[in-house]
Amino acid sequence: MRDILPADKARRERVLSVIRDRYRSHGFDEIETPALEEYSRLHAGIGGDNEKLAYNVLRRGLDAQAIREAAEDQGVLADLGLRYDLTVPLARFYASNRGQLPGVFRAIQIGPVWRAERPQKGRYRQFVQCDIDIIGDDSSRAEAELMVASLDAVDALGLEGATVRINDRRALDWMLDSFGFTADERPGVLITIDKLDKIGPEGVATELRERGAAASAVDAFEEFLRRPQTMEYNPFGERQIRKALPENAPDEIVGHLVGIGEAVAAGRGATDIPLVFDPFLVRGMGYYTGTIFELAHPSVSYSLGGGGRYDGMIGRFLGQQVPAVGFSLGFERLVDLVTAGADAAERAVVLIHDADVPVVELVTHKAALVATGARVRLERRTKNVKALLERSAADGYTEFATVSAGASQLELKPLS
Secondary structure, eight states: OOOOOHHHHHHHHHHHHHHHHHHHHTTOEEOOOOSEEEHHHHTSSOSGGGGGGOOEEEOTTOOHHHHHHTTTOHHHHEEEEEOSOSHHHHHHHHHHHGGGSOSSEEEEEEEEEEOOOOOBTTBOSEEEEEEEEEESOOSHHHHHHHHHHHHHHHHHTTOTTOEEEEEEHHHHHHHHHHHTOOTTTHHHHHHHHTTHHHHHHHHHHHHHHHTTOOHHHHHHHHHHHTOOOOOOOOOTTHHHHHHHSOTTOOHHHHHHHHHHHHHHHHHHTOSSOOEEEOTTOOOSOTTOOSEEEEEEOTTOSSOSEEEEEOTTHHHHHHSSOOOEEEEEEOHHHHHHHSOGGGGOOOOEEEEEEOTTSOHHHHHHHHHHHHHTTOEEEEEEOOSOHHHHHHHHHHTTOOEEEEEOTTOOSOOOEEOO
16 A cells, blocks of 8 residues: 655546546546445455455454454454445445436446555555446447447547557456367366466466366367467457357357447547457456456557456345446556656646745735746745755646736746
């Protein structure tokens, strides 16, 4: 968990402002949910490994004896927890407020989440998530809207050229079934497949055998991974998808993915579809039921966001199934990538004054500049003016002026 200094905070808010603006322009409405959720919801078996990283809140009123008696059951010790993502709270929010929401609800949710991670570069225990979700639409239009809006937001941040890697959990299940993996084996097999880009085909096959997966299924999978392939380039579409899957892939799944690509291309107003089919894209959340995707940018090797369809989650809270799909931008990673030139710096002036300048004069000068739309800070002159100017520049100020008693006009100079 980190303290955010003023210049960094201003930078983060500028990035958030761009994201909010682009999402709202695509018809999404912002909501807010509490930081705390009920323990039972956070540990309902739908949050994957994140459930193990949740910060739980001890029940009020437990004495030492009660704590000792319940030490082996966290569900007795805790009744609340800090949210570890924004999807579980959104599902609860929709179930609680459905009567006041439109039939197809497009939500923006931006806020901090908490996970008991092992701190390291780029991995924090408190971080901001930027989510958009569409609830109530089971068509490919929903996925297309999410992708178009998210690509638009990334473009507006100066990161043109992003693409979306896409897959479908149903395609994964069909593929594993075609190789001969049983339904009971699939969770473990998916965990191993998710490491393909790190350990390669040989490493995946070795780990699958170590897991005790059916030998014939592993052999079939390894043979598929090592199949000869041509080097021809195929843009996103039916040919790319079918070439990446075993033969006779279900028409329904392929058609769904092709339809998403066509809709994204139309929404982007481009002939090139910024999607790439990846049959081994897994994403670790157990609640995904259909399409899954990740945001990629050529400047980095890691993803800048992702999401998928989770049609089964809201039904756990509501008692009836409601289709839902969401896209989450990796805000912390985006902030690090956005260049200074894309920050759209505001006009900001620091007024350095002598100690004898009357307060009325200082306030008058400041008010006149504020009225023009500038951001203004008053600073008393110090012995080391250079250090004062350097600090002001680091805080985002663009101009300065010195103020003497009785001065009627100020000479503004650039801070560079």
